[in-house]
Amino acid sequence: MYTFEDLSNMQAQSLKMQSWIRRQTFSPEMEKTLRRFSSWEVSELIFRINQSTFRGRLAADPTLPTGEVLDEGRQRWFSLDEINELRRRMKINRKSLMPPRPAGKRAIRAAIANFKGGAGKSTVALHYAHAAALDGYRVLCVDFDPQATLSHSMGLSDVTEDYTVWGIMARDLVRETDRMNAAPQAAESGTALPQRRLPASIRDLGLGELRVADFIKPTCWPTIDLIPSCANAAFVEFASAQYRHLNPDWSFFAAVSRYLDQIADDAYDLIIFDCPPAIGYQSMNAVFAADMLYIPSGPGYWEYDSTTSFIGQLAEALEDLAAFEGTLPNGRITLPKTFYDIRFLLTRYEPGNELHRAMFGAFKKVFGDNVAKHPIEMTRAVEQSGRFLSSVYEIDYRDMTRETWRRARATFDQGYMEFKESILKAWDQMEVEE
Secondary structure (H helix, E strand, C coil): CCCCCHHHHHHHHHHHHHHHHHHHHCCCCCCCCCCEEHHHHHHHHCCCHHHHHHHHHHHCCCCCCEEEECCCCCCCEEHHHHHHHHHHHHCCCCECCCCCCCCCCCCCCCCCCCCCCCCCCCHHHHHHHHCCCHHHCCEEECCCCCCCCHHHCCCCCCCCCCCHHHHHHHHHHHHHHHHHHHHEEEECCCCCCCCCCHHHHHHHCHHHHCCCCHHHHCCCCEEEEEECCCCCHHHHHHHHHHHHHHHCCCCCCHHHHHHHCCCCCCCCCEEEEECCCCCHHHHHHHHCCCCEEEEEECCCHHHHHHHHHHHHHHHHHHHHHHHHCCCCCCCCCEEEEEEEEEEECCEEEEECCHHHHHHHHHHHHHHHECCCCCCEEHHHHHHHHHCCCCCCCCCCHCCHHHHHHHHHHHHHHHHHHHHHHHHHHHHCCCCCCC
């Protein structure tokens, strides 16, 4: 017979293994660091210009960052900060290397969601965040999943639940309850509304006083920040149900959206949500706050079946929320909930697998243009990146054959470029918000 003590012992053993893996993967200080990028990568894969053109520009302007020579060859290696300075200062054919970003509009919010575990949500979120950063965008990632795969892959493992999405929701409960209590007169009758009381066990946490910046943590990528998650935040589903009982008028699903509204419009260009494999309080917050919905799915029938169930249950949940239209302070996101784009993305795809090709065809037949044209292929390099808590972009191509690395990077590059097209279209549709 097994008890909770046995489970605790198993976790302790697993934590030792996690520590060993981090020692093999991260720096001796147990901190994840970002590698440098070769002049070949910077010119051809990041700036997409000829290497000789890139070298010529560096030679013509000695004030530009020149990187470091890390071996005996001619190759120079650049930090991401140096790459971004080059991007700001260089022009090719009189064109800026800065990525398109309309002025006066807030960051686009994209939720990576599906309640099927293993669909590749964290992998897609991680790689798209890194691809966007290499493209010159400033990215904020929000880890809604208590499994915290994205947080661990970003190098954050020592996180307390107060500074996760659970803390954001508890903070919002306190603030929204106080706001409601500050309006004592009913608009129509003039009678006093009942005061909504929160127990000291919630108010004494002090979450209501936390600043917006307290939840945002830097990563080893200088242009990527993260609102992390942790295993202890798993109880958010139970806590949220209790909070709704304490204040039935609290619009729990808009908590994260209201929080993001407090971030300056020009602080980030892209906000990516990594959602848990379930429809619950956290995932509904992510979906409600999102401008775009990306739904990864494996190429098998059962995954297709699960994805079909997911969009059905999500539709029902959003329909229920629509009943509150005009009655709740939702911030910038309004009801009924709309998305600029919904896209289905096949992951772990093998082009030589007949079943995978058939399922890709089935997705396109059912969902049409809402299916991403470029599935994420399963390659050896992709598998290796997952084992070592890194993206393909973080792996040094010298650690494997360059062709293997390039193939893996190409599948995410193609997926990201399609993702970027959706972002730009969403910005075109977005009105300037006051």
